[in-house]
Amino acid sequence: MKTIITYGTFDLFHVGHVRLLRRLKKLGDRLVVGLSTDEFNKVKGKEVIIPYADRYEILMACQYVDDVFPEDNWQQKRDDIIREKADIFAIGDDWAGKFDDLEDIVNVLYLPRTQNVSTTELKTVLRKIDQDKIDEVKNVASHLTELVSKL
Numbered sequence: 546m547k548t549i550i551t552y553g554t555f556d557l558f559h560v561g562h563v564r565l566l567r568r569l570k571k572l573g574d575r576l577v578v579g580l581s582t583d584e585f586n587k588v589k590g591k592e593v594i595i596p597y598a599d600r601y602e603i604l605m606a607c608q609y610v611d612d613v614f615p616e617d618n619w620q621q622k623r624d625d626i627i628r629e630k631a632d633i634f635a636i637g638d639d640w641a642g643k644f645d646d647l648e649d650i651v652n653v654l655y656l657p658r659t660q661n662v663s664t665t666e667l668k669t670v671l672r673k674i675d676q677d678k679i680d681e682v683k684n685v686a687s688h689l690t691e692l693v694s695k696l
């Protein structure tokens with residue numbers, strides 16, 4: 546039984562996350578994910594949209610994921626790897642080199658990220674949609690005000 550372990554926030558679950566999890570599952574038999582808690586995301590400096598309970602449920606529904614546990618600090622990886630008997634620690638290459646210190650107990654891999662999609666970009670698009678809607682409502686309101694003033 547070859548176990549793969551990875552970590553992340555997985556906010557606004559998107560195709561970049563799916564492709565990474567699919568690739569990770571292909572490396573072994575069992576994939577376990579350390580999911581960053583809402584509190585730990587504050588430590589990571591990340592503003593999350595989707596709360597931990599929902600991000601947990603979404604990941605557990607993913608066919609590539611066998612188990613999810615909370616990631617609430619930077620130091621827990623070594624203990625997690627030993628508890629889960631992980632053979633491979635893998636994560637996107639935006640973290641290249643950051644976890645090489647774990648090489649004494651696990652095979653560390655950095656995989657290419659999926660280009661042109663990220664939670665940050667999705668948030669920007671969502672904000673833009675909001676702003677467009679606000680502008681549209683403002684235009685309608687000013688048009689109505691103009692019409693009423695002519696009555």
Ligand code: C2G
Nearest residue numbers: 552553554555556561562565636637658659662663
């Ligand atoms: N990812 C990807 N392609 C993207 C976006 C993300 O391959 N377009 C990968 C990331 O490289 C990471 C995983 O999907 O391996 C989860 O991404 P994030 O939720 O952004 O993870 P991050 O906040 O980097 O958390 O202790 C490690 C951290 O918890 C990692």
